[in-house]
Amino acid sequence: MLNLSQVLQSKGAEYAPFDPMRAHRIYAGIASKCGFKEHFDTKCKVIHIIGTNGKGSTGRFITMGLEQQGKSVLHFSSPHIFRFNERYYLSNASHKGEVDDAVLEAAHQLLWCMECTHEASYFEYATFLALILAKECEYLVLESGVGGEFDSTHILRADVSVFTLIGLDHQEMLGESVREIALTKLRAMDTRAIIARQNEREVENLAQEIAKQKGIACDLWQELDTDEAFKEQRDAFRDYVRTYHLPRFLCDNLHNAMRTLAVFGMKFDFKNLGELTLRGRCEVLAPHIVLDVGHNLDGARVLKEQFIEKQVNLVYNSYVEKDIEAILRELLPIIKKVLIISVENYRICPRERLIDILTKLGIVYEDFNIHILSQNESYLVFGSFSVVQKFLQEYKESKCKTN
Structure with missing residues (x-):
């Protein structure tokens, strides 16, 4: 059997070739065998991070907040800088940090035994590995790739869909306008949507329209100073920002993480919150x-x-x-x-x-x-x-x- 490194080398480019239905076909083939349906539908809360900028830091801040609450959580992010393991941050009673090589290889061996996974693209295969690794977790923080509704991370129903800043990027895949890009991302919202600060008012309008069509709650951005839900946390938030010299966009991402935790009745302990544990974000x-x-x-x-x-x-x-x-x-x-x-x-x-x-x-x-x-x-x-x-x-x- 091929090891994980060999399989990834055989996959080629991260998102090619693109087939919007392939991930769903594979998931249908392995869901019952891996117990995904029962776990991710009833036992594990799924937080889906979608957008153009700020997905990684938003997801990691959410993960750090869940850690403070003693929750077991897997954060799947992409791409990586040095090692493929960087995409999988696991926190539970026995481990905190990137998954070990042996754990990742074991997940691969389980997945590769199912022939239907062989057709997966590089990113799709990485996504299915995340599901294996999160099988015993209470929370899965799942960062989308470049897309939204057709992204392999959208095979699961999300308890909360968090939309970071949406703008122009990957036009060759998603469309030439912010509207086109926003539509394919926003259509991925499930159950409840949290919308970050946007540069384009049209993105907020589209989010509200799609949420209304789906009959789900859509929380638009509010400045921290006017967000009454976090009135008691403002001073602690600002102290944390000053301590770690966070630029504005990381402050926004942390605020969005606060909003996400609040959906689950949780909040940050800023006095005991460490520095952002994700490389390359300012x-x-x-x-x-x-x-x-x-x-x-x-x-x-x-x-x-x-x-x-x-x-x-x-x-x-x-x-x-x-x-x-x-x-x-x-x-x-x-x-x-x-x-x-x-x-x-x-x-x-x-x-x-x-x-x-x-x-x-x-x-x-x-x-x-x-x-x-x-x-x-x-x-x-x-x-x-x-x-x-x-x-x-x-x-x-x-x-x-x-x-």
Whole structure:
């Protein structure tokens, strides 16, 4: 039998080939054999995180809150930076952290024995592994991929559907307009919907329309200062934000996690809540280095807001399908220089094309070199997970040589 690594290597791209019904076919074939129906319909609460930006941190904050309540929970997120295990954060009486290799391999062996799973795409297979790993949990925090109604994570009925910021990204798969993208994501709502702060009023209107059609509750965004449900927690929330220097978008994601916990009658103990345990989300690697995997226009907007009072050296590269010119134009007020980091990935923008865009925008650039970083300069590493991965690899190697 093939091991997990061999199977994943055979799957190719994360979401290809796309078949909206394949995950449902596979689930129908394995649900009764694995006891999924009984567990996820009656025993395990499912929290589905859907959107364009902020899914990972919102899901992890929710998970941290559930941990404080002593709940067993699995958080499934994607993609990973270094190890596939990063996608599965498990917290129960005996374990807290990424799942171990042996546990993940055992879940794979159980799944791969069922022939119908062999046709699953990479992401679909990762989703089914999450279901195996969450089989004994009280809560499953399930982050969608790029989609919504046709995403493999939508095979389960969710107790709460949490919608983070929805904007333009993956247009080649989801549609060219925010409306098209929002529709396919919002149609995935089940039972109850929580809507995060949106840049487009149309997204909120669509959410209300779809919720009305489905006959479910839809909680729209409110600022914390006017949200009476959390009046008693405001001071503790603000103290936590100051302690960990959270940028606005992470504050919003934490507020959405508060709203989600409240659905289940729970709340955060902010005085004893630790730092966000998820890499690459406006992560302060060192006093002069910040990492973020935003990689789209909305991600660029929140970073510009975060760094508006300083100039940064932008360590950058991007997938060719992204609107690179719009992203760099958005970041222009905070860019001192762009350091082009080389990434080996077939999706990465050709260097000549990136240089043409930088030249057009009048941005000074040079090739990235980890050995000439200065503690007197500020650096923002921004781009896809592969960009952050490459930077962290070189950063770690340089530290090892130094020490």
